[in-house]
Amino acid sequence: MTNAVAGLGLAPDAAMVTFPIEMFLPGSDITPVQARKGEFYDGLTAWRSAFAADGGSEAPMIRVEGASVEDAFSRANNLMLANRWGDGLPLWPPTRERVSWILAGTAQPRHRSLGTFPPRGGVTTVESCAIALAMAGGRPEYLPVVIAAVEAFLDAESGSAQLQAASGSAFPVVIVNGPIGAAIRLNAGFGCLGPDPQHPAGASIGRALRLLQQNLGGALPGIGTMANYGGLRYTNVVFAEDEANLPAGWAPHGTERHGFAPGTSSISLAFANGATNIRRRGAKKETPEEDALQGMYRMADFMRAPNMPGLAGYEDGTPGILMLPAVVAQTMAGLGWTKASIRQFLWEHSRIPAAELRRAGCRAWIEIDASKVVRESIDLDPWPITASPDNFVVVVAGGGHPTNSYWLQGYSPGVVGRPIELPADFERLLAQAERDLGPR
């Protein structure tokens, strides 16, 4: 709540009366309201904010001393964790030197404002991105992606202001298109959603974004965010579409969804709150057509679940991101499938029978939704999990193996794209990476 008021430009405190969660559940004992009525009365009469009504609070530099480099590093990490700036993993202290090194990744002025990070309202600058990327163990060539991702995150269309604090454990997914992916060692193949020392960029970029969400945005578990589980939030999800292996006629995601010209380096940001491997391949003597169709049914049937995440982005967002390995995409393309026909199939075959919606109590959620389009869908039978097939995101990524596809369940009011802006000497940074990390 204090995040929410700070995000509105008020001082980061509020007159409120808090109770254990049990009191907010159906059938609860609400007599504590009477027992603590004086706190409500004080909130209306005697309460005063502890903060000044005007001006800003500028963050200072932090100084630690240690008997050795190791000791100083350890003390810095302990301090950052004690101040709730970390995530439980070791952090690289964002020294002036380190941050200045990271800032070589952009030509933008370091104090250029990108906005305020919701819901707490932390002022977010290019320097803020570099600080977070330094802490996350990142490199300067990753900074353009971080800046573009933050710009998209702070766009109201992303829905981030609500999702940062909501209970649904949504995490940002950043899909990168264009030549920058391979250039900075961002993964599009085997293990693209997990740790990979051969492709370290995604981990640092996603972790930097998470640190911004927490440290500037105030999304601290149980305090600033009610996300029950906070899944996948150490590094979020950051990967590149496997553009080099897109089938002929299959456009890159950034082109399809956001209109970026093919070959443009760009990001697309959505929110997900689930990650599931779907066994896509047949087991016996299926023909190619049967293998493809059965796999499509397996994916659509999985999506046909009345758990309502897609309500968040029913009109203009996405019910989720389907990832297909290139070997599967190319086989399917050879059989006549396109990204559009895949989306259409998923939309038709993931629709939920009205009786199942009713049984699961979903009608109530549809009735109270803020979106008129959602409310008007209530009597559709079967009920589509999203307003349009175009809302499905289909990307080609993953290891070159046909057995599995992957579904990132969406919880995403919007899908926001941004071009990636590179400094003029970007090649120098890539050359530096070659020296530091070896050849790609």
Next chain:
Amino acid sequence: MVTLEFHDPSGAIEVKQAHAPRVSALAGKRIGFVSNEQWQAYRMLPLLKALLETDFPGIEVLPIDAFPQGNAVIGSEETAALVKASGVDAVIIGNAA
């Protein structure tokens, strides 16, 4: 001795406006509720209304549904305008969890 100096990552906060001033007393005042209809607000807010009416002489407490209810609308400028136009001296907003 090794000194390590690094940036505070929590950033600056801009405080642009003060919280609404409190009322000096509740007797004789006009109080409103803004409800998101969630988290048992339909039970707790009427209880609070009754308590205010019992404890403060001359207080006027508007019905819980005097203003638009629900998460979708309580944060809107339209609802804020309605609250301001109503002439209430103070507002209680609930519930969050």
